[in-house]
Amino acid sequence: MTVDPPVPDVSAPGPWTDPAGEVAAHGPEVMAWAVRYLSEVTQHPVLSQVEPGWVRAQLPEHPPAQSEGWDEILADLDRVIVPGTSHWQAPGWYGYFQANSSAPAVLAEAIIATLGTQGMLWRTGPACTEVETLVLDWLAELLDLPRSFRSDGAGGGVIQDSASSSTLVATLAARDRARRAGARLDDLVAYASADAHSSVEKGLRVAGLMGDQLHLVAVDAHRAVRSDLLIKAVQADRAAGRVPFMVVATVGTTSTHGVDPLRTMGEVAREHGAWFHVDAAHAGAAALCPEHRWIHDGLDLADSYVMDPHKWLFTAMDLSALWVADRQPLVDALSVTPEYLHNTASGSDGVIDYRDWQVPLGRRFRALKLWAVIRRFGGDGLRDAVRGHIALAQGLAGRLAADDRFEVPLPAPLNLVCFAHRAGDEVSEKLLADLNATGRVFLSHTRIEGRYLLRVAVGQTSVGPEHLDELWDLIDRLAPPA
Amino acid sequence: MTVDPPVPDVSAPGPWTDPAGEVAAHGPEVMAWAVRYLSEVTQHPVLSQVEPGWVRAQLPEHPPAQSEGWDEILADLDRVIVPGTSHWQAPGWYGYFQANSSAPAVLAEAIIATLGTQGMLWRTGPACTEVETLVLDWLAELLDLPRSFRSDGAGGGVIQDSASSSTLVATLAARDRARRAGARLDDLVAYASADAHSSVEKGLRVAGLMGDQLHLVAVDAHRAVRSDLLIKAVQADRAAGRVPFMVVATVGTTSTHGVDPLRTMGEVAREHGAWFHVDAAHAGAAALCPEHRWIHDGLDLADSYVMDPHKWLFTAMDLSALWVADRQPLVDALSVTPEYLHNTASGSDGVIDYRDWQVPLGRRFRALKLWAVIRRFGGDGLRDAVRGHIALAQGLAGRLAADDRFEVPLPAPLNLVCFAHRAGDEVSEKLLADLNATGRVFLSHTRIEGRYLLRVAVGQTSVGPEHLDELWDLIDRLAPPA
Numbered sequence: 001m002t003v004d005p006p007v008p009d010v011s012a013p014g015p016w017t018d019p020a021g022e023v024a025a026h027g028p029e030v031m032a033w034a035v036r037y038l039s040e041v042t043q044h045p046v047l048s049q050v051e052p053g054w055v056r057a058q059l060p061e062h063p064p065a066q067s068e069g070w071d072e073i074l075a076d077l078d079r080v081i082v083p084g085t086s087h088w089q090a091p092g093w094y095g096y097f098q099a100n101s102s103a104p105a106v107l108a109e110a111i112i113a114t115l116g117t118q119g120m121l122w123r124t125g126p127a128c129t130e131v132e133t134l135v136l137d138w139l140a141e142l143l144d145l146p147r148s149f150r151s152d153g154a155g156g157g158v159i160q161d162s163a164s165s166s167t168l169v170a171t172l173a174a175r176d177r178a179r180r181a182g183a184r185l186d187d188l189v190a191y192a193s194a195d196a197h198s199s200v201e202k203g204l205r206v207a208g209l210m211g212d213q214l215h216l217v218a219v220d221a222h223r224a225v226r227s228d229l230l231i232k233a234v235q236a237d238r239a240a241g242r243v244p245f246m247v248v249a250t251v252g253t254t255s256t257h258g259v260d261p262l263r264t265m266g267e268v269a270r271e272h273g274a275w276f277h278v279d280a281a282h283a284g285a286a287a288l289c290p291e292h293r294w295i296h297d298g299l300d301l302a303d304s305y306v307m308d309p310h311k312w313l314f315t316a317m318d319l320s321a322l323w324v325a326d327r328q329p330l331v332d333a334l335s336v337t338p339e340y341l342h343n344t345a346s347g348s349d350g351v352i353d354y355r356d357w358q359v360p361l362g363r364r365f366r367a368l369k370l371w372a373v374i375r376r377f378g379g380d381g382l383r384d385a386v387r388g389h390i391a392l393a394q395g396l397a398g399r400l401a402a403d404d405r406f407e408v409p410l411p412a413p414l415n416l417v418c419f420a421h422r423a424g425d426e427v428s429e430k431l432l433a434d435l436n437a438t439g440r441v442f443l444s445h446t447r448i449e450g451r452y453l454l455r456v457a458v459g460q461t462s463v464g465p466e467h468l469d470e471l472w473d474l475i476d477r478l479a480p481p482a
Numbered sequence: 483m484t485v486d487p488p489v490p491d492v493s494a495p496g497p498w499t500d501p502a503g504e505v506a507a508h509g510p511e512v513m514a515w516a517v518r519y520l521s522e523v524t525q526h527p528v529l530s531q532v533e534p535g536w537v538r539a540q541l542p543e544h545p546p547a548q549s550e551g552w553d554e555i556l557a558d559l560d561r562v563i564v565p566g567t568s569h570w571q572a573p574g575w576y577g578y579f580q581a582n583s584s585a586p587a588v589l590a591e592a593i594i595a596t597l598g599t600q601g602m603l604w605r606t607g608p609a610c611t612e613v614e615t616l617v618l619d620w621l622a623e624l625l626d627l628p629r630s631f632r633s634d635g636a637g638g639g640v641i642q643d644s645a646s647s648s649t650l651v652a653t654l655a656a657r658d659r660a661r662r663a664g665a666r667l668d669d670l671v672a673y674a675s676a677d678a679h680s681s682v683e684k685g686l687r688v689a690g691l692m693g694d695q696l697h698l699v700a701v702d703a704h705r706a707v708r709s710d711l712l713i714k715a716v717q718a719d720r721a722a723g724r725v726p727f728m729v730v731a732t733v734g735t736t737s738t739h740g741v742d743p744l745r746t747m748g749e750v751a752r753e754h755g756a757w758f759h760v761d762a763a764h765a766g767a768a769a770l771c772p773e774h775r776w777i778h779d780g781l782d783l784a785d786s787y788v789m790d791p792h793k794w795l796f797t798a799m800d801l802s803a804l805w806v807a808d809r810q811p812l813v814d815a816l817s818v819t820p821e822y823l824h825n826t827a828s829g830s831d832g833v834i835d836y837r838d839w840q841v842p843l844g845r846r847f848r849a850l851k852l853w854a855v856i857r858r859f860g861g862d863g864l865r866d867a868v869r870g871h872i873a874l875a876q877g878l879a880g881r882l883a884a885d886d887r888f889e890v891p892l893p894a895p896l897n898l899v900c901f902a903h904r905a906g907d908e909v910s911e912k913l914l915a916d917l918n919a920t921g922r923v924f925l926s927h928t929r930i931e932g933r934y935l936l937r938v939a940v941g942q943t944s945v946g947p948e949h950l951d952e953l954w955d956l957i958d959r960l961a962p963p964a
Contacts, residue, residue, distance in 0.1 A: 034509065039502040064857055081850070103502075106592055106596050113591040116582070202816070316595045334684070
């Protein structure tokens with residue numbers, strides 16, 4: 001199947017020959033679009049109202065042969081993309097955990113793509129590498145994390161795309177450390193809260209373990225792991241010849257913000273030589289504030305710790321921060337070096353090649369985004385914003401608790417409030433549907449002991465008292481008597 | 483450790499309360515910086531000249547407490563980041579495989595961060611989901627991929643962050659399919675070229691397999707897998723009770739652009755019930771041009787196929803495209819559904835939740851970037867650009883082959899040219915160092931049968947004949963007589 005190729009004219013003009021000219025010509029209209037979107041975001045239904053298939057049906061089934069203009073692309077954003085978007089950046093988004101963005105993150109993404117760095121090795125991105133190490137030291141300082149996670153010792157931080165990937169690489173480090181110590185894969189067993197995030201199970205499955213190699217430990221009334229049951233489970237497994245290799249604690253479970261007892265769990269892990277991983281993907285940001293640092297009590301026992309600046313710290317997907325107390329087991333699990341990556345810098349001491357800290361080989365200069373966010377907000381600004389979110393959530397919890405129709409059945413110490421209508425699950429479920437149908441807010445749900453709970457996570461970049469007032473007015477108006 | 487919290491003022495002004503105002507105020511200066519960087523990129527040494535530790539030493543060891551201005555951040559880009567950057571977007575970057583960006587990708591990244599979509603479920607991002615399905619159908623059409631990969635049948639495409647991740651999830655699908663069929667993990671064995679990318683080995687290790695479960699098959703003089711040896715290896719393994727579960731073919735190996743015999747390898751895989759994965763991460767883009775589609779002969783036998791628009795199709799890291807002929811084994815390997823993700827749309831037929839096609843839960847609206855690139859370039863524009871790169875590479879290969887000092891020992895049918903100085907490895911190695919020391923170009927190297935080869939990959943967004951002329955002039959000037 002050979003075809004005579006046309007003789008190419010490699011100097012033909014097109015959008016590719018002059019990137020500077022293209023950005024100069026169209027950057028302003030794209031920025032203007034972004035400003036308008038951000039200004040008008042409250043005018044759209046928070047959750048997209050389109051039916052499955054609608055978006056695709058609006059767009060051509062075949063790619064264009066000829067270049068289209070930015071005016072056409074931007075018009076399609078308004079015509080198709082915006083109606084087809086669930087507006088994660090709307091102040092009325094209270095669902096799941098937020099994934100907040102901010103202007104510094106938006107502008108930094110444009111810079112990251114402009115530089116186009118692929119920082120797999122120190123050599124291919126010295127700034128990409130060193131700013132990442134620095135900015136994770138900065139964040140460790142802001143969160144007052146244990147010294148063991150700083151890069152000046154055996155530990156350090158690395159950016160992953162998601163908490164799922166952070167937990168996966170911690171799992172791989174733990175797995176391979178146990179195998180090197182002689183354990184068989186089939187004998188390994190991990191422990192986590194019954195309320196732990198699904199990424200714990202997914203990470204173990206990716207790593208080759210089967211479902212029965214994850215022991216989900218029951219929780220107490222506050223949805224924290226029962227240490228007594230963890231200890232019993234570990235002892236029973238050891239007696240049966242299995243090898244406890246990993247204990248995962250959660251700070252702020254996805255369902256209800258349960259906080260596991262880190263110190264006890266860490267001590268159990270240490271006693272049995274298991275890796276201790278702490279998942280604070282969402283709630284970890286609260287540790288910016290000294291009054292909330294109780295959530296990290298016992299974190300000094302952790303081998304690894306993850307929190308996501310892309311959830312509650314304005315950094316926009318995808319920027320998950322993972323720290324390890326000892327980087328060697330991570331590198332042991334993830335380093336593979338072919339000839340074409342050999343170079344003088346990597347062969348010497350003193351440089352980090354972050355490809356050895358992650359599954360992918362290539363990597364973007366994501367650190368620049370976190371660097372811009374921390375600098376533009378300042379540590380005080382980040383702390384004020386997070387403290388504000390918590391105050392707003394507490395205000396809502398107070399209003400709910402003071403109203404006879406509602407119950408707030410679990411502690412809500414931070415920015416997640418779960419509540420139920422006292423008339424029962426059907427009424428709660430209908431209230432959620434009615435709230436979301438207004439288009440003004442989006443809430444998601446969970447079930448605890450079979451009971452249906454509405455969840456309100458308060459962490460949007462531009463959320464303020466007026467939005468919580470509106471949410472309360474809607475709840476008050478739409479909820480029937482108890 | 484409880485501390486009386488300050489009473490927060492949740493309406494205090496800051497960069498977070500008014501994202502629209504912040505983008506309006508500072509977007510123009512960030513765009514102006516991007517235009518200047520792109521205009522001046524040829525003025526910097528292609529490979530950063532800084533020593534390890536220099537970047538960090540220029541920056542404050544502690545995070546700022548107070549908000550800093552964009553003027554300070556942009557000044558630091560020029561003062562620290564640019565000198566510390568290896569300029570992947572410079573036209574003189576010929577190292578590794580390129581990771582090219584373009585103006586449409588830069589502008590689309592700003593839009594993606596502005597929308598801030600987290601498209602884990604169809605429901606949380608209908609447009610994020612449906613544009614992804616559509617645009618991968620578009621790309622399959624542009625590359626003339628087998629019909630089996632289109633979304634209107636059992637198959638479809640999905641965006642991953644890297645070819646490493648694409649190969650990993652294909653490996654997981656293959657592994658779990660084999661386990662469901664009764665194979666033990668320890669008995670599984672995979673096959674790939676001795677020149678296959680390191681991500682194949684890394685993916686298997688992540689999946690829990692040991693080093694001896696990857697059989698690296700020797701290559702012929704053109705660096706393509708020897709099918710006779712593959713067949714012998716499979717037969718020997720089966721006779722020994724092992725289970726061949728995956729065959730990986732490479733289209734355009736990283737070292738030398740070797741192209742494996744897909745049809746024979748695919749037939750071997752089918753005969754033995756193994757998953758057939760094809761890695762065309764870089765070279766796959768050449769299939770835009772009918773005259774280069776011979777590289778995909780036999781692709782109709784593949785279970786999965788990866789190519790990276792972020793390498794040679796102007797889409798900026800990180801956008802790897804993976805297609806599968808049957809999506810079910812992928813979803814079987816990667817789906818875990820907790821209560822808080824249950825929703826009506828996912829419970830019905832007809833929507834895709836891409837979280838079940840990848841390791842992470844969260845995902846960005848990366849499809850918008852590929853959509854913008856395809857529309858702005860047009861299919862013809864993409865084809866012209868790739869064809870131009872190949873013509874430029876062929877021109878260089880011709881000059882090298884016509885010069886007594888050099889040898890081009892391997893076929894170079896596309897945009898990668900490997901060459902050696904006939905005076906031997908030491909001279910070749912010194913030539914590479916001397917070329918890179920000019921700061922005008924960056925080349926990387928490989929070793930084949932112990933021999934040192936210089937590599938020139940021609941695929942930069944703004945590379946043109948004048949840059950290849952400059953490269954040739956440098957080679958001509960710096961190379962000693964044979």
